[in-house]
Amino acid sequence: MKITAIKVGKVRIPLKKPFKTALRTVYAAEDIVVKVITDEGVIGFGSAAPTAVITGDTQGAIVAAIWDCIAPKIIGMEADRLEELMAALDGAAVHNTSAKAAVDIALYDLFGKIHGLPVYKLFGGYRREVTTDLTISVNSPEEMVQDALEAVAAGYSELKIKVGTDAELDIRRVKAVRQAVGPAVKIRLDANQGWKPKEAVRTIRRMEDLGLAIELVEQPVAAQDLEGLKFVTDHVETDILADEAVSGPADAFRILAMRAADLINIKLMKAGGLHNALKICHLAETMGVECMMGCMLESKIGITAAASFAAAKKNITRADLDAAVLLAEDPVLGGVAFDQNRILLPEAPGFGVEDVKGWQEI
Numbered sequence: 371m372k373i374t375a376i377k378v379g380k381v382r383i384p385l386k387k388p389f390k391t392a393l394r395t396v397y398a399a400e401d402i403v404v405k406v407i408t409d410e411g412v413i414g415f416g417s418a419a420p421t422a423v424i425t426g427d428t429q430g431a432i433v434a435a436i437w438d439c440i441a442p443k444i445i446g447m448e449a450d451r452l453e454e455l456m457a458a459l460d461g462a463a464v465h466n467t468s469a470k471a472a473v474d475i476a477l478y479d480l481f482g483k484i485h486g487l488p489v490y491k492l493f494g495g496y497r498r499e500v501t502t503d504l505t506i507s508v509n510s511p512e513e514m515v516q517d518a519l520e521a522v523a524a525g526y527s528e529l530k531i532k533v534g535t536d537a538e539l540d541i542r543r544v545k546a547v548r549q550a551v552g553p554a555v556k557i558r559l560d561a562n563q564g565w566k567p568k569e570a571v572r573t574i575r576r577m578e579d580l581g582l583a584i585e586l587v588e589q590p591v592a593a594q595d596l597e598g599l600k601f602v603t604d605h606v607e608t609d610i611l612a613d614e615a616v617s618g619p620a621d622a623f624r625i626l627a628m629r630a631a632d633l634i635n636i637k638l639m640k641a642g643g644l645h646n647a648l649k650i651c652h653l654a655e656t657m658g659v660e661c662m663m664g665c666m667l668e669s670k671i672g673i674t675a676a677a678s679f680a681a682a683k684k685n686i687t688r689a690d691l692d693a694a695v696l697l698a699e700d701p702v703l704g705g706v707a708f709d710q711n712r713i714l715l716p717e718a719p720g721f722g723v724e725d726v727k728g729w730q731e732i
């Protein structure tokens with residue numbers, strides 16, 4: 371079965387409320403949706419989330435990379451020659467990880483559909499469901515307490531609290547949330563690069579002294595500052611998770627070799643898709659480092675792909691795959707189902723994605 375066409379479109383999905391981090395404020399997910407089509411009419415669906423402040427990829431850049439570099443390589447290839455397809459994808463351009471992720475996701479969806487296998491089984495089938503946290507945007511302590519209480523009432527037992535705008539205020543934010551939700555709720559923090567290394571150590575140690583029981587702190591310092599990240603990891607008790615510091619397997623290798631972080635956050639948009647996520651996961655497992663599966667602000671296509679991978683692999687012990695529930699609408703037909711904090715994997719072939727409502731071809 372040959373790949374005969376790649377179609378690219380976009381879909382804009384408003385958020386239930388603004389999503390605020392130390393890096394950006396977002397009001398809508400602006401997904402790029404890709405359809406890889408075969409001569410027998412089978413369609414693989416993929417998607418990309420333009421997150422320029424993290425990956426450098428804008429909507430325009432993603433579309434251009436697919437049209438100019440990836441599509442000319444992929445069209446005409448056999449749809450089930452995955453190894454050759456992934457080599458073509460990686461060789462099509464350097465960087466451009468979101469464009470590669472969109473096509474990689476579509477190719478795995480296609481492969482699963484051709485062979486009648488859900489992708490979570492294809493990658494190892496370790497679990498049939500994944501538990502996700504819910505992210506609390508960085509706001510005033512009062513607003514964050516309100517959001518945290520609503521999240522717990524909605525069934526979330528793990529909260530990812532955004533911090534990183536002001537270390538003193540961050541301590542008050544986390545203290546207020548901990549007091550409000552009680553000791554049973556797991557709290558992880560994401561500073562999105564907002565602190566300097568010594569400031570991060572001071573802040574995390576203060577939280578430790580206050581007994582705030584923080585499970586982990588994600589990306590406390592600038593993405594490129596690996597020495598700073600290691601300094602923080604070496605000087606606090608709390609686990610440190612590398613996010614923006616790890617895009618692809620080569621970054622993961624460097625961080626693992628340096629022992630610069632205790633945990634790694636894999637995201638398909640940073641890694642360039644599932645085939646590179648697999649390399650990161652196995653590198654980390656080899657070094658005894660567990661991974662979280664994370665996401666950008668993306669539609670249920672990307673979340674289904676990420677959840678399929680998280681479910682498949684034993685070494686992925688945490689999931690931050692809440693993007694689809696932060697959206698006010700769900701235009702994707704098929705894919706994962708949500709039951710409070712549980713993400714249930716589809717048993718349909720591929721990712722079980724059938725169509726996307728409101729998809730506008732570019």
Ligand SMILES: C[C@H](N)C(=O)N[C@H](CCC(=O)O)C(=O)O
Pocket residue numbers: 391394421505530560562613664665666667690691692693
């Ligand atoms: C949506 C997810 N829970 C999350 O927080 N991801 C962020 C980046 C998302 C974005 O800015 O689009 C992260 O882990 O840093």
Ligand SMILES: [Mg+2]
Pocket residue numbers: 560562588589613614635
């Ligand atoms: Mg993060």
